Amino acid sequence: MTTLRRFVADDLFTFNNVNLDPLTETYNISFYLQYMAQWPDYFVAAEAPNESCMGYVMGKAEGMGKLWHGHVTAVTVAPEYRRLGLAEELMEILETVSEKIYNGFFVDLFVRVSNKVAIGMYEKFGYTVYRRVLGYYSGADSEDAFDMRKALPRDVRKESIVPLPYPVRPEDLEW
Amino acid sequence: MSDALERKLRPIYEALDSYNNKQAVALCTKALKKQGDAIIIKSLKAVALDRLGRDDEALEICEEIRKTNPTDEAVLQYIVMVYKGCKKTKEIIDVYQSAYSQAPRNEELANHWFMALVRVDDRKQMQQAAMKIQKQFKNSRYLFWTIVTIWLQARDNPGGPQTLLTTLTERMLVKAAEEGHIKDYEALQLYIEVLETQGKLGEALAVVNGELGNLCKVSADRKRIVARLAKASKNWKVLLTVSKELLLTSPDDWMSYCNYIEALKRLLLDTEDPSTKENLIEQARSLFSVLESKASNGKRLKRGPLLAGLELEKMLICSGQAVDDTSKMSGLITAYLAQFGSTLSCFDDLRPYLQFTSASIVQSLFEGASRAAEEDLSTASVRNLVNVEKIRRWSEKKLSSNQAKARSEYYMTTYQRTMPLGEKFDERELQPGDDYILLGAHSLLDLYGEDRGQRQLLGDAALILEYGSARSKFNYQIKLLLIRVYFELGAHKRLLEVATTMDIKQIQHDTLSYLFTDDLEYLGCPESAMRAVVKSLTIYGSNERETPEMIVQAFKYGTYSKIPEFIRFRDRLKKSLQYAVSQRQLYRVEILRRFPALDNLGYYLEILDDDFLKYTDDHINSLSDNRDVTLLANWSAIERPIASVVSGTQFPRKRELWLKLHSLIPLILRGICNAETAEWFGHHQELKEVIDIGKGGNEELDEIAAADALYNVSAVLLNIRDVPPSAPLDLSDFQNILDRLKATVPSHFVEQALSYDHLRCLTLFLESCNYACIGLAAITALIQGHQKARGKAVCTPTVESLTSAIRAILVTFRDELSALKKITTNPDVVPLTKEHPSWMNAQAQKIRQDVETELVASWTSSLDALIASVSVRIDRKA
């Protein structure tokens, strides 16, 4: 019931039903366009039969050596299309892209420590908390983040996901 | 770089890094005294000066440097920085072009030159540069730059001589393919797109099915391209087959279902043979049932197969392949509800098929769902019931006034029953019963749409929505509707407060602002209106700054498909209808704010950018309407968005005429204020035409009346401007304008609360008065000029008597406004129900009180603002 396709610039005009959600940030133009220009396969939209936007995932590949990995920048689903398995499908695409196109060792993401729904969801998808990042989210709703990871087949011994026992600060992040 | 130079540079860099620009300038000046020719220091000085806002000096230095034909990358970088800041795009191109021509082996410079051309979107130059660079560096990346730049020119104007360019693009791509330069998915896509555009679908198909098709790393991508091409070439058999293959791997892929069903329809229509038909239909049904079982074996149920079943039956009925069989469709709908009734999207999923069901089925669905919720009140049973409520609403005929009120009350009591279910939800999640709030408000608003005299329905709808919003703080549907209702009530304060909580930003300024900024300038809140509009305009500056850089990025990363996509995006924002409307709203507010001082207004109008004031049909028709008008939920069978029901006209409203009016008004005022006659007369005549069109088409008659006042003022001034200084002046036409104004002072709002309509009428009257005041001020200025020249001219009537006539009108108007203010603060006129429906508990009572207070406060502030505006005009010295 979903058409999955590349996210295109014109979608920015119609993604409001998704982005008016309080947990979904609306970024500036260059943020989205940069992702589209640099990682077009990593930015996927889900479209409903009436052509409205159901949700999207945006990601990128980054890192060096054994830290080469896929990163989930945002995954979000419009309220009216939640609990249909859409986030799961979008995350699967992102993992496929990370594995098949970019050949990464793992996938990682940041999530607000208060976002219980999302954390539970990522755990269900096989992600585990790798470390806590203090004050990762700044501004009015400043908050810590969990850096969660899931190993891809290339990381045979799952070294990338061994949790760090101590929290880090945003300036300690590798990228 | 020498050590000595480096020692000198270090403190300059440090000063610049810490934004100590003054110090940086001083250091540079000092260093230059000793080393007058160090252009690196000069360029740094230019940067520092530019940062201090001393653009002219900075640019002068840059020019000086440019004469030396620099190729040093640091120097180039700094002067380009200055040029960028001053928006000197042409200079940037020249700088890089000349640097590159001096160092033709420097690939970095070549890239800079090309990208500078990309930023200004000069496609011909881009092509020439790309070809030159390609010749020099022989890299397939530059070959594709060349191809894309030609392709961009070809796409620009399909049909014209550009077809030659399309052929050229194709030839280059064929050659690139032969020589093995097509090496990634993006290049492949470009190749296929060019073939497709020319209708060479067979060739395109051959490419995808051939070796190059392997560039699609995900096999479904390749099949999707095949499906697209098969569809375009009406090759229904192929389309049927690939769609089937795609569905077997992903049984929820809606596009493939649609393609499959479309192919099936065409094949059915193409054959007369009943057994072939039957066979095809049988195949489809069995495929869908395979997919259904496949989907339910998976981790979770997918909606696709069941909905595809509905889509299939719908197609068969609509194309005459099957009889309209309500029971079959109803069965499928019931089955779908049983599986997915508790998902939020269920109603929207089923909407296209509801026309095939019957009232009795709906009734029995409703009874079943109610019973289920009665027995076990859970989030799931409530969501299911809400979906059925929506179906019921959709299929119902119009309700009587009492029925609708009773229904709204029923929705609210049911809502209250569901409230405990969501108590523990994260506040950022929707509450299970939220849609009952919307249904409750919709019922009242529908009724209001029928009888706009019943204004308390609006207040009651606001109350319901506020009540729901207090519980579900982030439900944007509730908030957006609330905004529209407050707008109709003429209450700008709370409306803008609610809008602020929505945190509209970035691109949403273009697509969503209209929901709360459209027509805000009529609500008697000039300051807030200006702030809201100015904020929304920021996105267009961002577009100018950011999007060209991203087009550069797409070239850089070789994402060819994104280049036309980004260009289109940039143009849609640049030519946004919302942009044009907001810009004019701003002018409008400013004109009212600035006037009592004629020269202040004149100066403001003088510097308006004429590009923003274009009013030709061609220009207006070329604007891009990016407003997101599908956002507000609508559950009625009549295609009438709820926002239009609330406003009583199409919302957002048509803007063609309005845009013309509000281009011409500032242009004519410019003529009047600055006695600038060159274009004034032309605009004056245009305005007459627009006014006649408006009158003829009954469009915006109140706006037209105000524009008419301006037209008449303009006519008087055009008439007298050439009268010789000492000749008598006949101002009787101006007296006529004032007589008309006097006869139309708004005064018919006795014993009624304010509303958008009222405020609009008051604001437009104020504008008409303003035009008369401006006209009189201009006449006065003209006469004063004459007096200096030669003696005193005789005016009939005298300027003094006109001035006191206008004052008298303004005083009457002000008295009316003050009287209105007294009425408005009387709680009895506030349009809120006096009865107490059963759901009104203590909390609802409190919210009712708040709504009342808010409305009164907002209206009072609007009237105060209008009174203040009138007063400055009364007190204005002649």
Ligand SMILES: CC(C)(COP(=O)(O)OP(=O)(O)OC[C@H]1O[C@@H](n2cnc3c(N)ncnc32)[C@H](O)[C@@H]1OP(=O)(O)O)[C@@H](O)C(=O)NCCC(=O)NCCS
């Ligand atoms: C988080 C979010 C993306 C989930 O999208 P979704 O399409 O509804 O998720 P799915 O249907 O694929 O759910 C997958 C699993 O996640 C869990 N989950 C999702 N939403 C849940 C909820 N509201 N409560 C509890 N569990 C939930 C469930 O385990 C679910 O599996 P199940 O339905 O079989 O029980 C969506 O709620 C959302 O867009 N939230 C706002 C944006 C956000 O928070 N993004 C993540 C920031 S990093």
